[in-house]
Amino acid sequence: MVMTTREELESVCKRRGFIWQSSEIYGGEAGFYDYGHLGARLKDSWEEQWKDFFLSLDQNYHLVYTPNILPYRVLESSGHVEHFSDVLIKCNRCGNSFRGDHLVEDVTGESAEWMGKDEIKNKVEELNISCPDCKGDLGDAEDFNMMFEVDIGPKGERKGFLRPETAQGTYMNFPREYRALRRNMPFGLATVGPAFRNEISPRQGVYRMREFQQAELQIFFIPSIHDALFEERLEEVAYTEIPVMRTGDDMKKMISVDEIKDLPAYYIYHLSKIYEFYKDIMEIEGDIRLRELSSEERAFYNKIHFDVEINMKSLGGWKEVAGLHYRSDHDLSQHQEGSNKKMSVPADGERKVPHVIELSFGVDRNIWALLDLGYRTGDRDWLTIPDKLAPYQVAVFPLVRKDGLLEKSEEVFNKLNTKFRTFWDVSGSIGKRYARQDEIGTPYCVTVDYDTMEEDSVTIREIKTTEQIRVSITQLEEILQKLTEKEKLFDDYMG
Amino acid sequence: MVMTTREELESVCKRRGFIWQSSEIYGGEAGFYDYGHLGARLKDSWEEQWKDFFLSLDQNYHLVYTPNILPYRVLESSGHVEHFSDVLIKCNRCGNSFRGDHLVEDVTGESAEWMGKDEIKNKVEELNISCPDCKGDLGDAEDFNMMFEVDIGPKGERKGFLRPETAQGTYMNFPREYRALRRNMPFGLATVGPAFRNEISPRQGVYRMREFQQAELQIFFIPSIHDALFEERLEEVAYTEIPVMRTGDDMKKMISVDEIKDLPAYYIYHLSKIYEFYKDIMEIEGDIRLRELSSEERAFYNKIHFDVEINMKSLGGWKEVAGLHYRSDHDLSQHQEGSNKKMSVPADGERKVPHVIELSFGVDRNIWALLDLGYRTGDRDWLTIPDKLAPYQVAVFPLVRKDGLLEKSEEVFNKLNTKFRTFWDVSGSIGKRYARQDEIGTPYCVTVDYDTMEEDSVTIREIKTTEQIRVSITQLEEILQKLTEKEKLFDDYMG
Numbered sequence A, B: 001m002v003m004t005t006r007e008e009l010e011s012v013c014k015r016r017g018f019i020w021q022s023s024e025i026y027g028g029e030a031g032f033y034d035y036g037h038l039g040a041r042l043k044d045s046w047e048e049q050w051k052d053f054f055l056s057l058d059q060n061y062h063l064v065y066t067p068n069i070l071p072y073r074v075l076e077s078s079g080h081v082e083h084f085s086d087v088l089i090k091c092n093r094c095g096n097s098f099r100g101d102h103l104v105e106d107v108t109g110e111s112a113e114w115m116g117k118d119e120i121k122n123k124v125e126e127l128n129i130s131c132p133d134c135k136g137d138l139g140d141a142e143d144f145n146m147m148f149e150v151d152i153g154p155k156g157e158r159k160g161f162l163r164p165e166t167a168q169g170t171y172m173n174f175p176r177e178y179r180a181l182r183r184n185m186p187f188g189l190a191t192v193g194p195a196f197r198n199e200i201s202p203r204q205g206v207y208r209m210r211e212f213q214q215a216e217l218q219i220f221f222i223p224s225i226h227d228a229l230f231e232e233r234l235e236e237v238a239y240t241e242i243p244v245m246r247t248g249d250d251m252k253k254m255i256s257v258d259e260i261k262d263l264p265a266y267y268i269y270h271l272s273k274i275y276e277f278y279k280d281i282m283e284i285e286g287d288i289r290l291r292e293l294s295s296e297e298r299a300f301y302n303k304i305h306f307d308v309e310i311n312m313k314s315l316g317g318w319k320e321v322a323g324l325h326y327r328s329d330h331d332l333s334q335h336q337e338g339s340n341k342k343m344s345v346p347a348d349g350e351r352k353v354p355h356v357i358e359l360s361f362g363v364d365r366n367i368w369a370l371l372d373l374g375y376r377t378g379d380r381d382w383l384t385i386p387d388k389l390a391p392y393q394v395a396v397f398p399l400v401r402k403d404g405l406l407e408k409s410e411e412v413f414n415k416l417n418t419k420f421r422t423f424w425d426v427s428g429s430i431g432k433r434y435a436r437q438d439e440i441g442t443p444y445c446v447t448v449d450y451d452t453m454e455e456d457s458v459t460i461r462e463i464k465t466t467e468q469i470r471v472s473i474t475q476l477e478e479i480l481q482k483l484t485e486k487e488k489l490f491d492d493y494m495g
Helices: A006-016 A037-055 A072-077 A100-108 A117-126 A167-172 A174-180 A223-236 A265-281 A330-339 A363-374 A405-417 A430-440 A450-455 A473-484 B006-016 B037-055 B072-077 B100-108 B117-126 B167-172 B174-180 B223-236 B265-281 B330-339 B363-374 B405-417 B430-440 B450-455 B473-484
Strands: A019-021 A033-035 A061-063 A069-071 A085-091 A097-099 A138-145 A149-152 A158-162 A187-196 A211-221 A241-245 A253-256 A288-292 A304-312 A317-326 A345-347 A350-352 A355-362 A394-398 A422-424 A444-448 A457-462 A468-472 B019-021 B033-035 B061-063 B069-071 B085-091 B097-099 B138-145 B149-152 B158-162 B187-196 B211-221 B241-245 B253-256 B288-292 B304-312 B317-326 B345-347 B350-352 B355-362 B394-398 B422-424 B444-448 B457-462 B468-472
Touching (some): A006 A363, A019 A363, A037 A187, A072 A158, A072 A167, A085 A117, A149 B149, A167 A211, A167 A355, A174 A187, A211 A223, A211 A265, A211 A363, A241 A265, A265 A288, A265 A304, A265 A355, A304 A363, A317 A363, A330 A355, A355 A363, A394 A405, A405 A444, A405 A450, A405 A473, A430 A444, A444 A473, A450 A457, A468 A473, B006 B430, B037 B061, B037 B211, B069 B072, B072 B167, B072 B330, B085 B117, B117 B138, B167 B174, B167 B187, B167 B355, B174 B187, B211 B265, B211 B363, B223 B265, B317 B363, B355 B363, B394 B405, B405 B422, B405 B450, B450 B457, B457 B473, B468 B473
Parallel strands (some): A061 A187, A241 A288, B394 B422, B394 B444
Antiparallel strands (some): A085 A138, A288 A304, A304 A317, A345 A350, A444 A457, A457 A468, B069 B158, B085 B097, B149 B158, B211 B355, B304 B317, B317 B355
């Protein structure tokens, strides 16, 4: 049985050491979350797997790190100073603030994210919406810029913002990296780090945070030259059937990549690779869809836009966790204009501004998806999570703490700990120790018992089936390696 | 020959793809830096090694991640709102801002960091210091709080700050993690992430940034109970001789840890482990010292304080890159008072507020130290850097691109790339390709030549000696493994 409410899942995450509201001892601050000792491990593993997977697509896809604080001019050029706003409506009675589109959505049940200030104002009047908190009259609709502003230097000489997305740092580095990478194109610049949005009224837990973690990859290329290259690479795609929901469709369909050949090869290739990441690394299958956004839904500079959506019970259904955006030459052109620095490269006998295709992942949302899809309650509480992502991959227990079993188990722990994320637990009954590992998603538990002392073998228990096998210590590492690398199944070792 | 000026080293770092000033196309912003494609790899490796080393000291040392934005109350309790300031002096003529202590230091040559507003004001008058930029008259001295302030929520309802250090997030999590970790003490909470200080006038490149990366580990313990435990662990220390400079000494001495037995065991243990990290992981030996700070130099809540200092030519000598601070129960007591939440635990038959010992590392400063100590110019430009930290560990070349050598080299690359950070370079002469890897610190270059096609062997060239050995492809992975893990030396394989 899976958990069905956000509150229930949040409560488990808090007790176990995964995620909780930040500054908790001061009553918390809406929109900010801490990763505890298990959550931090899960986040590290996810980010490591993400980097491994996407940076290995091409030797010329690289990581960069850029600051969280950006100068005013950068975000003026990118258009964020002018356009990065939500519609704010305050209650005239209690003074609480609301996102205008959310007020409308709560009544109509339909997305209102695309609506402007005037449309929302009209809708609120038409539907006679009052304050959800106190039923008071709502005030006027206004545009509220969601960027956090900071003063750089003493006495506010220079204005800056916390970056609302990580991408601007990679765009600005295009010319320098183009030279450092010896003018080889296409190339990609990825980054993993925080982004900040001063949400009017954060709801839905880690799904909408004021400070969140992004993992993004921007690929710079010239469509007319490089589409052929990506066409060739379509052969490297692992799954030729992908779960797609095109504009106008009312549900997802498993379709062959041949059926979306109206999209360019660079788009199909990266969309397929994103699906491969979800299927192979995050091991999500049925509860995922790649949904195409209509021209009203997507930003004007996103010429093609699919969101990855996961069906999360705790958030009431399909929710965006990643996106693939073909942004044309919009970003580099904006910075070329704003900075007066040349962003074009020689191509087709002239100079062209490279185009960008952007892979954008919300790290926290993806972590949440793993927890949402993975937690099970019922006979026992347990978390099913891919072996490669689990906070701990192996736990080692002595059956009892005497007769040399404690020391032997420490020996086994020390050996395994260099290869796997390993936990050593020596207190409480074996049943309790299994239960604790079930709750935090440790796929394998290794127990040192009296037989170990005689024949140098241990048991391995699998979380999914709770079945056990007995293996010799000399083979232990190799077997765990094959299991965690998915070269073998637990079943293959059963008698 | 090593590089001697910061400008020279900065220029190399920029050309090669390591580090440069952020928002470069907009003229840059003082105090902010980008990590390019090589710098990001180096930073990732350093952070990974740091986590591996310090979190493996105790199974109960864990990682957590907490937000960059903290509510006002948190930093009020910690004392940062009141005390986290530098003395600011502005020029009456040109309006430029200066750090008061730096103005004094530049004239006296002695540290003035400990001086308060009035002391600096008097010193500036006494020494008749004028504006370094325009020689104009300097204005009054004032306290300038170095935290970046942000408004949380619409219309500035709530004030917050960008965290000036990562530690507050771990302190606040003490009570929750104490429970999640089943009340086992001592335990440690580490975190790696950005911190922000609105420096008045950042100088010295990445050494003093407005946004920088910290790696910190806070250990919570009860001295009266746990000192005995750390006393036992002194046996696990790899080096019993450490380079120490005590208060009052005018130079460092290699001394036995027995000679600092006036310090408590928990302090000696962690100090020795920090030295071990520098010696074994960063491979820094002569240019390091552990300098004790006098009571004037250290903050009042740091009862014992040593800085790790590295002798960096590009920064004019010994510079702090890390510190070990015994902070007593100061931090948890402050938050207990500020939050009204109990921070004490049962100990010695009563309730006690745990003490904290803090390991604090400036990530950027440590990266800079590696580059400063590692870059060599002369006959060739090359970077010596530990195998485990190098951006790329191995480069693979085909001697020529024909006769099947290109394909064979790709095969070798694909095999090595799953185990090592590997680069594949097929363009330019072999000499040029070696030179390029020398410049970015790749310790081993593997070349596929005509003999490879006949006898399945390749050459490995070592960066330090430029010597080559020929090995069979079947042994290649194992040999590189032994070299990078330091189980063997290159010399051991020489004919």
